[in-house]
Amino acid sequence: MDAKTLCLGVLLRGEASGYEIKKAFEEGPFSHFHQTSFGSIYPALNALSAEGLITGRAQAQDKRPDKKLYSITPKGRSALISALKIEPAPDVMRSDFLFILSFAQFLPPRRVGHLIDQRIAWYREALERMESCACTNTVPAGAAFVRGMGIAVYRAAADYLEAHRAELIAEISESATLVAE
Amino acid sequence: MDAKTLCLGVLLRGEASGYEIKKAFEEGPFSHFHQTSFGSIYPALNALSAEGLITGRAQAQDKRPDKKLYSITPKGRSALISALKIEPAPDVMRSDFLFILSFAQFLPPRRVGHLIDQRIAWYREALERMESCACTNTVPAGAAFVRGMGIAVYRAAADYLEAHRAELIAEISESATLVAE
């Protein structure tokens, strides 16, 4: 799934600027299953525009730089729906956090505790963001389903970390493999 | 976290060949939080060998091609432990599956059902693999913790999909946005 398709997906939900699209992947409804950067979004939007899959209009703002609002065209709509028909590639998950933690016995217990606390806080913050949006019955069924799954998975992750933190710290503290802080 | 560090991590658990390292990321203890390909593993192993962080020995096998078994050196050990001290980069998650599902109302309900069923089966299979390994008290504390977290998260995902599948299908079936199969 390339940056172009991802942008089309965001634009199907309504008009948006490149900056707003990035936010959708950073803290918005797509944040828990996809990431992107400006370096991929802006070129993608230009390409989509050239292909006639989206149209842009300039929007002046006071005390803010102008923005370019893009909308999906009928042609863009059908291109997206075609793209949704492909078999999804396997999920990609990359977690330095879990890689590091899997060698917890070689790390100072204090650092392990700190890493876990940080991550719990991160999950709780993300959960608040995802749950707070009082849009439960305004968002389309698919988006609500995906959002619910994100919440379920993040909650399980945070709960697990909280429930097993002490046990891990205890185990690595009593082991002889201790490394100097 | 680059391919070299990842390989060092696997080798800290014991001697292994490039092929076996890949399996660790494909179906082994690292599979739920990292992926790699041969194209990144073999060059990484050669580089690590040249730097003196690992040593290799050839192992002849009957009715199988020879393999090169690599072991981590003391220098490699300390290089890995240093690498574990860096702040972990944010987790990367990329799911075409969730992206597609978030537009479920534009897809034939049958296809949505099939996608979800496939994914449930995938999770259940992965869970069986992760749980079956009767190594609970043989693996080091860190690895057990990370494995437990993988199980908790995958179980939450599979349970969510099972619990909400029917609801989603019902919602998109009654909507007027139906698209021809």
Add this chain to the structure above:
DNA sequence: GGTTGCATGTAAATGGTTACATGATTGT
């Protein structure tokens, strides 16, 4: 005075995946 948020964009660098090359054996 420094940082953060808003806003768009480009170019180089990075790194990894994909595909290729090779080949024996085992299972369907």
Add this chain to the structure above:
DNA sequence: ACAATCATGTAACCATTTACATGCAACC
């Protein structure tokens, strides 16, 4: 027969990230 598993490796290709470029407003 064909696909899959074991086993190692290289090289082109690709896409994305990172860093740079620019600038104003608001907040601390």
